[in-house]
Amino acid sequence: MRARTLPLTRQRSGGGQPFARKALAVAAVVSLGTGLLAGCADDGGDDSSGGSSSGEGKTTITLGLFGTMGFKEAGLYAEYEKLNPDIKIQENVVERNENYYPALVNHLTTNSGLMDVQAIEVANIAEVVNTQADKFTDMSKVEGVKKDGWLPWKWEQATTKDGQTIGLGTDVGPMAICYRKDLFEKAGLPSEREEVGKLWAGDWNKFIATGEKYKEAAGKDSFFMDSPGGLLNAVLSSEKEKFYDASGEVVYKTNPAVRAAFDLTAEAAEKGLVQSQTQFQPAWDTTIANSKFATVACPPWMLGYIKGKSKPEAAGKWDVAVAPKSGNWGGSFLGVPKSGKNVEEAQKLVAWLTAPEQQAKLFKVQGSFPSAPAAYTSPEVTGATNEMTGDAPIGQIFSEAAKQIPVQVIGPKDQIIQQGLTDNGVILVTKGKSAEEAWETATKTIDNNLDK
Amino acid sequence: MATRSDIAASPVKGGAAPGRAPGSRSADKDDKRRAKLSRRWQRDARWSPYAFVSPFFLLFAAFGLFPLIYTGWASLHQVELTAPTDMNWVGLKNYTRIFDDDFFWNAAQNTLTIGIISTVPQLMIAMGIAHILNYKLRASTFWRVAMLAPYATSIAAATLVFVLLFGRDYGMINWALGAVGIDPIGWQDDKWPGQIAVSTIIIWRWTGYNALIYLAAMQAIPQDLYESAALDGASRWRQFLHVTLPSLRPTILFTVVVSTIGASQVFGEPLLFDPNKGASGGAEHQFQTLGLYLYEQGWVNQHLGRASAIAWTMFAILIVIGLINQLISRRLRASS
Numbered sequence: 001m002r003a004r005t006l007p008l009t010r011q012r013s014g015g016g017q018p019f020a021r022k023a024l025a026v027a028a029v030v031s032l033g034t035g036l037l038a039g040c041a042d043d044g045g046d047d048s049s050g051g052s053s054s055g056e057g058k059t060t061i062t063l064g065l066f067g068t069m070g071f072k073e074a075g076l077y078a079e080y081e082k083l084n085p086d087i088k089i090q091e092n093v094v095e096r097n098e099n100y101y102p103a104l105v106n107h108l109t110t111n112s113g114l115m116d117v118q119a120i121e122v123a124n125i126a127e128v129v130n131t132q133a134d135k136f137t138d139m140s141k142v143e144g145v146k147k148d149g150w151l152p153w154k155w156e157q158a159t160t161k162d163g164q165t166i167g168l169g170t171d172v173g174p175m176a177i178c179y180r181k182d183l184f185e186k187a188g189l190p191s192e193r194e195e196v197g198k199l200w201a202g203d204w205n206k207f208i209a210t211g212e213k214y215k216e217a218a219g220k221d222s223f224f225m226d227s228p229g230g231l232l233n234a235v236l237s238s239e240k241e242k243f244y245d246a247s248g249e250v251v252y253k254t255n256p257a258v259r260a261a262f263d264l265t266a267e268a269a270e271k272g273l274v275q276s277q278t279q280f281q282p283a284w285d286t287t288i289a290n291s292k293f294a295t296v297a298c299p300p301w302m303l304g305y306i307k308g309k310s311k312p313e314a315a316g317k318w319d320v321a322v323a324p325k326s327g328n329w330g331g332s333f334l335g336v337p338k339s340g341k342n343v344e345e346a347q348k349l350v351a352w353l354t355a356p357e358q359q360a361k362l363f364k365v366q367g368s369f370p371s372a373p374a375a376y377t378s379p380e381v382t383g384a385t386n387e388m389t390g391d392a393p394i395g396q397i398f399s400e401a402a403k404q405i406p407v408q409v410i411g412p413k414d415q416i417i418q419q420g421l422t423d424n425g426v427i428l429v430t431k432g433k434s435a436e437e438a439w440e441t442a443t444k445t446i447d448n449n450l451d452k
Numbered sequence: 453m454a455t456r457s458d459i460a461a462s463p464v465k466g467g468a469a470p471g472r473a474p475g476s477r478s479a480d481k482d483d484k485r486r487a488k489l490s491r492r493w494q495r496d497a498r499w500s501p502y503a504f505v506s507p508f509f510l511l512f513a514a515f516g517l518f519p520l521i522y523t524g525w526a527s528l529h530q531v532e533l534t535a536p537t538d539m540n541w542v543g544l545k546n547y548t549r550i551f552d553d554d555f556f557w558n559a560a561q562n563t564l565t566i567g568i569i570s571t572v573p574q575l576m577i578a579m580g581i582a583h584i585l586n587y588k589l590r591a592s593t594f595w596r597v598a599m600l601a602p603y604a605t606s607i608a609a610a611t612l613v614f615v616l617l618f619g620r621d622y623g624m625i626n627w628a629l630g631a632v633g634i635d636p637i638g639w640q641d642d643k644w645p646g647q648i649a650v651s652t653i654i655i656w657r658w659t660g661y662n663a664l665i666y667l668a669a670m671q672a673i674p675q676d677l678y679e680s681a682a683l684d685g686a687s688r689w690r691q692f693l694h695v696t697l698p699s700l701r702p703t704i705l706f707t708v709v710v711s712t713i714g715a716s717q718v719f720g721e722p723l724l725f726d727p728n729k730g731a732s733g734g735a736e737h738q739f740q741t742l743g744l745y746l747y748e749q750g751w752v753n754q755h756l757g758r759a760s761a762i763a764w765t766m767f768a769i770l771i772v773i774g775l776i777n778q779l780i781s782r783r784l785r786a787s788s
Binding site: 102105106109110127131132276281282283286287416423424427428431441444445448449450451452 | 530532533534535536537553554555615616619620621622638641727732735736737748751752753754755757758
């Protein structure tokens with residue numbers, strides 16, 4: 001009955017009011033509704049907001065990036081804006097690729113919300129090439145872009161079977177072994193980088209053998225290597241074929257190289273040569289800070305990470321030696337989606353950002369190693385040294401490694417497979433499971449994750 | 453026609469259009485106008501309420517109902533996140549495979565055990581705290597607000613702190629255990645330690661919330677019940693057992709239902725408890741809950757069809773739990 005009283009009182013308040021109220025209500029509903037619809041609407045025609053031209057006639061190019069890619073930090077945007085006064089560059093950074101990539105896939109599949117330039121991580125490039133190539137422009141057709149400007153395998157990774165290149169490589173991650181000179185000395189091992197490299201040259205088994213010697217002398221105080229995941233990754237990334245064969249079939253279970261890498265890592269774990277840690281976790285960071293492990297597989301960017309986590313007195317105690325076999329860890333691409341508003345300008349910017357001179361500058365500031373061989377002779381690279389590693393000539397060491405990296409077959413689900421082998425596999429060996437049990441758990445998890 | 457209440461509210465003479473003297477120019481025209489106004493008024497009174505409530509239903513249809521139905525549709529297909537419009541009809545395959553899916557049942561079991569380990573102590577502690585807060589205390593508002601502080605903290609922030617506390621090598625909890633001679637426990641490595649640690653985060657976060665609900669209910673219990681109990685010589689503990697608990701029965705039931713629903717959807721805590729393994733919930737999936745498994749299939753492995761089927765299966769399980777809850781509560785009500 002209470003509902004009835006309301007209209008009565010309302011009615012007494014005056015004749016015209018119900019209409020006004022009704023109009024108000026309708027207006028409210030309509031505005032709510034249109035507000036919702038506007039949210040879904042295609043804003044392609046609306047150029048005034050962040051589109052092709054702002055008030056001063058400048059073109060704004062937007063970049064979607066993840067992590068710290070360093071273009072801004074290296075002053076490259078400012079330089080480009082100086083060279084091209086009618087261009088404004090705006091970057092939009094998502095901290096972690098795990099968050100960035102699903103959003104990118106979402107935007108690509110719905111063809112909306114894309115930036116003019118989108119970065120793609122090497123772990124995802126195969127999937128993007130296989131499933132989303134039609135959403136990207138062909139960068140090989142852009143003026144001034146030449147295929148032989150890049151390391152051949154880097155170029156291949158972003159190119160479809162029919163020859164469309166969806167992104168240009170920014171950096172690569174040639175891998176070396178960073179080691180603690182002081183810990184090696186204490187364990188009675190050579191500490192000079194040439195000799196250390198010779199200890200394990202050409203064979204990961206020799207690396208394990210060195211680890212055993214280290215452990216005998218160093219005891220329980222420290223570990224030879226940081227984590228089973230790091231070791232497995234290093235071994236696998238130096239193989240030509242790992243999880244997929246050249247025809248694109250998943251072969252990780254039958255590929256002897258994968259099983260060998262797994263068993264080698266499991267052996268190292270059983271013998272207590274690797275610390276039971278997961279990389280980039282707080283506990284792992286603390287272990288670095290406490291100087292508890294003697295070696296880490298390290299691409300150039302890892303030096304920066306180590307520096308960030310170490311105590312100041314660790315500076316100069318590290319050094320860099322050649323890895324048993326060269327591999328690649330990391331590296332990104334910049335692609336230009338077709339649906340962007342400034343496709344041509346964006347392509348020009350990407351071609352410029354990934355040119356050898358700019359890659360060399362990026363290396364100097366950010367430690368992202370150039371993917372353009374022409375940069376390897378530039379003074380920024382050849383003269384590069386690093387405080388953490390006692391001024392070792394890291395530019396030369398990593399250039400050498402970069403040239404020896406095999407052309408690796410990468411597949412769309414590499415990340416899922418590797419994560420399964422690491423986090424649901426070899427990590428279990430450090431917790432007392434046998435290698436066989438760990439392999440079972442890993443393959444069962446991976447197969448379930450791959451099954452559509 | 454009791455529902456046509458609007459008719460009863462038709463204009464009172466001289467009410468809706470005051471100031472017009474009766475019998476002026478044409479009473480006929482006036483009547484017509486009045487009739488028209490009255491009809492408008494009727495329409496207004498009848499339909500306006502729908503306009504007022506419509507925003508909720510529009511939003512619900514767009515963001516609740518449509519996704520629900522679409523998820524059901526997707527669960528009958530093989531769909532990948534990389535090409536959501538590319539659907540392959542597979543019928544009930546996504547559902548039938550759940551029966552042989554060890555990972556699903558493992559997750560279901562974990563959800564149940566984590567639910568029990570977290571809910572039961574949580575509600576018991578909450579009851580105890582509420583009982584203490586119900587006494588006359590100095591600065592009682594402070595204590596009550598403090599109870600709610602964990603609830604106001606973000607799950608992510610809280611979990612990250614707990615991850616540090618539960619760390620194997622440098623965690624404070626293992627350090628404290630070490631001080632009394634207990635070997636370090638791999639909180640993230642083993643099944644029960646992992647589940648207990650995850651439950652601890654949940655308990656920490658929700659106990660205060662439930663305590664305040666109990667406290668509110670306790671304050672509604674008439675004081676004379678306690679007085680007469682005291683006159684009968686009942687101790688504090690007896691009063692709690694025979695006065696407080698029976699009076700709180702409906703409230704307890706409410707918190708049990710809410711906590712059960714919450715427990716079946718646990719997601720953030722186990723996801724962040726071992727951030728690197730993320731959605732797999734530990735190296736051997738030892739604390740992977742159903743919510744986590746759903747997320748893993750849909751967003752990590754990009755199998756939208758499978759994830760949708762898991763979502764609907766979870767929905768069905770929740771309905772069953774809801775029915776059981778209702779059954780029990782009816783029994784309880786009948787017995788009281």
